[in-house]
Amino acid sequence: MNTASTDTPRIWGGTTLATRQKARREKLVEVGLDLLGTPGATLSVRAACRSAQLTERYFYESFPDRDALVLAVYEELADEVRQVLDEAASEGDPAEVARRSIEALVTLMVDDRRKGRVLLVAPLTEAVLAQPSQALLPALGELIRSKLPRSTPAEQRTLISVGLLGSLTALFYAYLEGGMQVTREQLVDHCIAVLNHAGHLAG
Incomplete structure (x- = not known):
């Protein structure tokens, strides 16, 4: 009989999924600040993902859209x-x-x-x-x-x-x-x- 709790967070690379999601969101907010606050730069989903080195899948994990x-x-x-x-x-x-x-x-x-x-x-x-x-x-x-x-x-x-x-x-x-x-x-x-x-x- 398996007594392991199904509520135990799965660990990958030494961190939980929630921790990785939080880190990705924080990275997107940081690059969002760079793009929104730098004259001549354009903040778009693609630009944010490129700057954060993340795929669009991870962008939409944190935000429904660019706004x-x-x-x-x-x-x-x-x-x-x-x-x-x-x-x-x-x-x-x-x-x-x-x-x-x-x-x-x-x-x-x-x-x-x-x-x-x-x-x-x-x-x-x-x-x-x-x-x-x-x-x-x-x-x-x-x-x-x-x-x-x-x-x-x-x-x-x-x-x-x-x-x-x-x-x-x-x-x-x-x-x-x-x-x-x-x-x-x-x-x-x-x-x-x-x-x-x-x-x-x-x-």
Whole structure:
């Protein structure tokens, strides 16, 4: 009588099927970031498979179509944004939080320009990212709201935070696309000044 459990994962090459599937998916997401975040590159199922050195069979094991990969790449980066902002706002006075937050965003989105382009440029051309990109805005808006006096009316806080969010987004976009000839340090200092000015706008 065979008493071996049918639930025991089958091992091949020292790893389980689930582990290999996870590794293949992670590889596809990584090459998806490369292709989506590199100017002149094209993200397609065939291009992703070629870059990941996988057959299309393994692509469809992880994603139903090309848009699903685009969405997976974006959502992973959006989670990174939320995480770094949460960590930056964990403690400290408002000025310190502002500096840490901007530094964290620049490290994530400028030091690795692929990520910045996926977060800021790709939503302009990828229809599948329209809704997720809008869902990310509250996390960034909250960074600005945290600089406003609590006594500021809610409507005014909303107007100010949305306006300044647009300003910061435009600054990052222009920097990534080469539209501004400034240093990284100048970008960081200016963005921090923009945030610090939020309180004055509240009157």
